[in-house]
Amino acid sequence: MKIDQLFCVRDLVAIVTGGASGIGRACAEAMAENDAVVVLFDRDADGAARAAREMSAKGGRVTAMTLDVTDRAALEAAMGEVRGALGRIDVVFANAGVSGGPGFVGLDGVRDSKAAFENVAGEVWERVLRTNIMSVQATLAAAVPHMKRQGHGRIIVTSSVSATRTEPHVATAYVASKGAVGQLVRQAAMELAAYNINVNALAPGPTATNIGGGRLQAADAQKGFGALTPMRRIGMPDDMKGAALFLASPASAYVTGAHIAVDGGALLGKAD
Ligand SMILES: NC(=O)c1ccc[n+]([C@@H]2O[C@H](COP(=O)([O-])OP(=O)(O)OC[C@H]3O[C@@H](n4cnc5c(N)ncnc54)[C@H](O)[C@@H]3O)[C@@H](O)[C@H]2O)c1
Secondary structure, three states, X not given: XXXXXXXXXXXXXXEEEOXXXXXXXXXXXXXXXXXXXXXXXXXXXXXXXXXXXXXXXXXXXXXXXXXXXXXXHXXXXXXXXXXXXHOOOOEEEEOOOOOOOEOOEOOXXXXXXXXXXXXXXXXXXXXXXXHHHHHHHHHHHHHHHHHHHHOOEEEEEEOOHHHOOOOOXXXXXXXHHHHHHHHHHHHHHHHHHHHOEEEEEEXXXXXXXXXXXXXXXXXXXXXXXXXXXXXXXXXXXXXXXXXXXXXXXXXXXXXXXXXXXXXXXXXXOOOO
16 A cells, blocks of 8 residues: 555544644544544634644645533543544544643752642542543544544544653652553553444653653753653654654554554663
């Protein structure tokens, strides 16, 4: 098969949660630049409208819907609306997520008492788990009935290297949420394979986005996390585009339950 058939996403209807910014936006761009029809779901109304406008200006077919993924009813209604308007939901990127703040060790190697286990407020845990795991479950639950009815579907969940390793520099609530995402992806993949629905995870390492107030855009954070990465730099949103296309296209037809790390080797550990 030629590359333009193998990686073809032309005319697929793709929803991207958290598509206004960062990794979600890069996944949306990868799809739109390759002729998919893309709908951004984001709680940031202005950001989503701007992203849709900018992608459309480059020839993409991109629209935006404002919604909070922690609102199950809103998710169900929005998926129904997309299905009604566009006839199918081929691909869903369950990507929206939030940070839980810095970890218990700063990048300077010093412990931060504010992030000590006993000092992290219950509300932080609730916000992180509600967004990063419960809303992923809700996104899949809202998409699956449509995918079952049409007889196919691709679900790509933005997980993290935190799904499989401990992270002293990242909040424990976040690491725990991504650990749960890892098992959700595997379990959903196992159940849904019989319905021709593939469920895979994109697992970025530290990536310069707006997460956590944009802390990974700061030079010191980039230097600190970059030093822990064998490729000696953190990720950029564009680094995710290849894996996004792979997981949305026929190239990954026989791949399900996988975690595809896009992390410059971060999961391998610090080299030198
Ligand atoms: N940046 C990293 O280092 C990194 C690493 C691994 C995984 N991730 C994951 O990537 C995903 C995307 O994060 P990002 O780094 O691109 O961050 P980002 O802040 O740049 O983008 C996240 C987007 O999600 C939206 N969003 C957040 N909560 C929402 C909600 N409740 N309802 C609707 N929209 C919501 C935001 O408005 C924003 O547009 C997250 O799941 C995150 O955990 C990020």
